[in-house]
Amino acid sequence: xxxxxxxxxxxxxxxxxxxxxxxxEGPETAxxxxxxxxxxxxxxxxxxxxxxxxxxxxxxxxxxxVPTHANSRLTAVSVTEIWRLRWSALKAxxxxxxxxxxxxxxxxxxRTAQQALHIATIGRLTGEQRVATVLTYLAxxxxxxxxxxxxxxxxxxxxKDLADYLGLNPDTLSRIISGLRSQGILARSERRRTVVxxxxxxxxxxxAAQSLTAITDSDRKPAAIDAA
Amino acid sequence: xxxxxxxxxxxxxxxxxxxxxxxxEGPETAxxxxxxxxxxxxxxxxxxxxxxxxxxxxxxxxxxxVPTHANSRLTAVSVTEIWRLRWSALKAxxxxxxxxxxxxxxxxxxRTAQQALHIATIGRLTGEQRVATVLTYLAxxxxxxxxxxxxxxxxxxxxKDLADYLGLNPDTLSRIISGLRSQGILARSERRRTVVxxxxxxxxxxxAAQSLTAITDSDRKPAAIDAA
DNA sequence: CGTGACCTTGACATTTCTCAATAATGGTGG
DNA sequence: CCACCATTATTGAGAAATGTCAAGGTCACG
Numbered sequence: 024x025x026x027x028x029x030x031x032x033x034x035x036x037x038x039x040x041x042x043x044x045x046x047x048e049g050p051e052t053a054x055x056x057x058x059x060x061x062x063x064x065x066x067x068x069x070x071x072x073x074x075x076x077x078x079x080x081x082x083x084x085x086x087x088x089v090p091t092h093a094n095s096r097l098t099a100v101s102v103t104e105i106w107r108l109r110w111s112a113l114k115a116x117x118x119x120x121x122x123x124x125x126x127x128x129x130x131x132x133x134r135t136a137q138q139a140l141h142i143a144t145i146g147r148l149t150g151e152q153r154v155a156t157v158l159t160y161l162a163x164x165x166x167x168x169x170x171x172x173x174x175x176x177x178x179x180x181x182x183k184d185l186a187d188y189l190g191l192n193p194d195t196l197s198r199i200i201s202g203l204r205s206q207g208i209l210a211r212s213e214r215r216r217t218v219v220x221x222x223x224x225x226x227x228x229x230x231a232a233q234s235l236t237a238i239t240d241s242d243r244k245p246a247a248i249d250a251a
Numbered sequence: 252x253x254x255x256x257x258x259x260x261x262x263x264x265x266x267x268x269x270x271x272x273x274x275x276e277g278p279e280t281a282x283x284x285x286x287x288x289x290x291x292x293x294x295x296x297x298x299x300x301x302x303x304x305x306x307x308x309x310x311x312x313x314x315x316x317v318p319t320h321a322n323s324r325l326t327a328v329s330v331t332e333i334w335r336l337r338w339s340a341l342k343a344x345x346x347x348x349x350x351x352x353x354x355x356x357x358x359x360x361x362r363t364a365q366q367a368l369h370i371a372t373i374g375r376l377t378g379e380q381r382v383a384t385v386l387t388y389l390a391x392x393x394x395x396x397x398x399x400x401x402x403x404x405x406x407x408x409x410x411k412d413l414a415d416y417l418g419l420n421p422d423t424l425s426r427i428i429s430g431l432r433s434q435g436i437l438a439r440s441e442r443r444r445t446v447v448x449x450x451x452x453x454x455x456x457x458x459a460a461q462s463l464t465a466i467t468d469s470d471r472k473p474a475a476i477d478a479a
Numbered sequence: 480c481g482t483g484a485c486c487t488t489g490a491c492a493t494t495t496c497t498c499a500a501t502a503a504t505g506g507t508g509g
Numbered sequence: 510c511c512a513c514c515a516t517t518a519t520t521g522a523g524a525a526a527t528g529t530c531a532a533g534g535t536c537a538c539g
Contacts, residue, residue, distance in 0.1 A: 067458035073371035087360035115377040132315035143301035146418030190374030230295035237320040
């Protein structure tokens with residue numbers, strides 16, 4: 024399905040920490056994440072930055088997703104490959120390829136739904152609930168079942184990235200994660216990797232568990248959690 | 252531009268408090284707000300509701316904007332007229348009408364940008380900053396310049412609606428508004444109406460002022476604030 | 480090894496929430 | 510048109526959550 028897209032897109036390979044110009048000026052741009060991970064953030068004058076979206080393989084980003092005149096950046100948090108092309112070009116390709124059109128449609132709908140959920144997460148959940156929500160999301164998106172109830176996944180995001188995503192500060196986030204470890208829900212795992220020792224207990228902590236399952240099922244990734 | 256849409260849409264007239272079925276099942280539905288105001292909310296199990304979007308005349312809503320399996324509702328907060336039709340039908344009309352296509356494109360882009368801003372607002376601003384942000388937004392969207400520096404606008408949203416939008420609780424919101432009144436920024440106005448006595452001072456309170464101006468300028472409404 | 484970035488933890492400050500009492504408003508029926 | 514009642518808004522006092530600041534620890538990389 025992506026062969027035609029790959030032929031037209033410029034392929035960007037990014038190191039950890041590298042940022043990509045969103046080019047809000049000029050024609051609208053589309054990005055497709057092929058591997059790695061990125062964060063899309065937004066910093067209002069005089070405030071801490073807010074991470075608006077965590078981007079994983081398969082995600083599609085449009086430059087219009089971010090307000091004009093806002094200070095926003097797209098930054099790779101691990102070694103990443105993304106494809107970039109004009110939105111109009113991508114739409115034209117989708118015109119010839121129903122599978123691609125369906126993929127884009129689902130991707131866009133999934134993203135708006137995800138944003139709504141993110142708003143509810145930040146606006147109404149406690150710190151621990153927010154952390155459980157993002158960990159459950161990552162487990163669903165990129166987790167691999169280890170043993171019964173255990174799921175492991177790459178954690179390319181730093182504490183600060185996660186905190187900025189959840190509207191917390193890094194100290195508070197660190198405390199919450201320590202709490203989850205002492206509850207036996209998380210394992211004391213290596214850096215850049217997270218091991219969930221009890222997926223059910225983690226999912227029970229987030230009010231968004233069902234919605235997350237629905238969102239990640241419907242599009243994008245096979246859910247590794249069901250196996251666990 | 253909307254004549255063809257009006258011919259195909261079913262026109263719903265709603266009283267205050269009436270809710271509209273979003274019909275997440277079945278084909279995707281589009282709604283166009285013609286007059287009045289609505290709130291789109293989302294309630295995760297065991298938590299307070301979160302208002303995800305405030306809808307004003309000219310706004311377009313798609314049923315996919317809300318996560319499936321989530322408890323979400325679209326509720327009129329004043330006497331409201333909306334047009335409802337299938338998203339596929341609206342897209343088909345846009346295929347014949349470049350003006351409509353452009354309107355939809357701008358509307359969708361504006362909404363995602365607005366959502367990003369909303370996330371930053373809830374995630375990173377203090378209570379007072381959040382309130383200043385939503386009041387500035389409403390002033391830009393539907394304000395009418397009264398005298399120099401003064402702007403008035405309808406306030407169909409209850410304290411609870413606003414609080415749920417901003418991720419605060421109504422008590423805190425009420426306190427903040429009282430504070431703005433005692434600072435001379437807001438007038439002690441009637442219910443269902445807000446009078447800003449000093450737009451500059453209000454805008455100075457929100458870090459999002461510039462982004463809000465950009466968002467409301469680019470699409471939808473004429474900004475009444477410039478006059479003031 | 481040494482250095483810098485990232486993470487953890489404690490003590491304390493601040494903001495926001497919760498609960499409760501009271502006031503104001505708007506709709507309804509007489 | 511007025512009185513009543515339910516809903517909504519305001520405000521205070523105390524509780525709880527989160528933020529801030531500072532110190533020390535851990536890890537990756539040169």
